[in-house]
Each structure stands twice: as C-alpha cells, then as structure tokens.
Amino acid sequence: xxxxxxxxxxxxxxxxTVMKLTSxxxxxxxxxxxxxxxxxxxxxxxxxxxxxxxxxxILEIKDYISDGMNISKIxxxxxxxxxxxxxxxxxxKLSDQEARRLLSDELLNVGGLNSxxxxxxxxx
DNA sequence: ATTCTCACA
DNA sequence: TGTGAGCA
Numbered sequence: 001x002x003x004x005x006x007x008x009x010x011x012x013x014x015x016x017t018v019m020k021l022t023s024x025x026x027x028x029x030x031x032x033x034x035x036x037x038x039x040x041x042x043x044x045x046x047x048x049x050x051x052x053x054x055x056x057x058i059l060e061i062k063d064y065i066s067d068g069m070n071i072s073k074i075x076x077x078x079x080x081x082x083x084x085x086x087x088x089x090x091x092x093k094l095s096d097q098e099a100r101r102l103l104s105d106e107l108l109n110v111g112g113l114n115s116x117x118x119x120x121x122x123x124x
Numbered sequence: 125a126t127t128c129t130c131a132c133a
Numbered sequence: 134t135g136t137g138a139g140c141a
Contacts, residue, residue, distance in 0.1 A: 015127065026127075027134060045141070047127055 011041035011049035018050050022058050029058065035075045037061050060103065078103050 015026050022029070032038050033048070038057055040048040050058075 025135080027136085030128090031134080045127080046129095 008052045011051040011054065013050045013052075013055070015040075015048050015050070018055060018058065021055050022062055024058065024062060032058060032061055037075055037078060057103075 013021075015029055018024070018029055019026055029038075030048070033040060038050070038054050038061070040050045040054055043049050
C-alpha cells in the first residue's frame with residue numbers, strides 16, 4: 001500500500017503543471033519554496049520538479065494564505081509540526097502525510113487567533 | 125516552448 | 134507579488 005505513497009512522492013511535475021493545478025503564479029510557488037513551505041527536487045537542468053504531495057501541500061498553503069495568514073506563520077507551524085512528528089512518531093518514515101495532517105490542524109488553530117487574542121482556542 | 129535567477133517599477 | 138531581462 002505504500003507504492004502509491006511512493007508515487008505520490010515522486011517529483012515529476014514541472015512548475016508549469018503546478019501552476020495550472022494550483023492556480024498560482026510561478027512567482028508565488030517559488031516564493032513558498034523560498035519560505036521553506038515546500039521542497040521540490042531539482043532535475044539536472046536545475047528545474048524544480050514537484051510531487052503530488054507537493055501539490056497537495058501547496059494547495060493547502062494557498063488556502064491558508066487566502067484565509068489571511070502570513071507566510072512566516074505557516075512556515076513556522078509547518079516546520080514545528082514536522083519536527084515534532086519526526087521526534088515522537090516514526091523517526092524514519094517521514095510524515096509527509098502526518099505533517100500535512102498536523103499542519104492543517106495547527107494552522108486552523110493559529111488562524112483563529114489571528115485577529116483576536118491567544119488565550120482561548122480557535123474561534124471556530 | 126519552458127523554467128531559472130535577479131532586480132526594479 | 135508582478136514583470137521583464139538574459140540564460141540554459
């Protein structure tokens with residue numbers, strides 16, 4: 001059952017495809033990478049190659065940004081969740097899935113305290 | 125035709 | 134972020 005997971009993680013999509021699938025501009029997509037939100041591979045021509053997982057992640061990032069959240073905050077949460085998942089769960093079978101799951105969880109939380117305060121929970 | 129990096133309106 | 138320049 002991990003074969004699909006593997007395929008899902010294969011970076012074979014050029015940025016052009018990602019643009020169409022996410023409705024984002026190349027600029028934005030590259031910018032997210034710059035902020036450490038996505039980590040596309042690079043082919044021999046230095047071209048960015050994205051995986052389906054990347055698409056998924058970018059799609060979510062796009063959503064959160066649409067909800068009016070700062071890149072830095074998303075970045076922060078994502079890296080934080082990623083490391084926690086790495087330390088507590090399986091330290092080898094990374095958490096592309098887990099990370100994304102945790103990411104959305106945290107992000108919803110953080111998103112709520114965006115225009116309010118930090119004492120309570122998410123204002124959902 | 126496509127993508128890349130860099131830099132500026 | 135958009136956009137254009139100059140490469141690969």
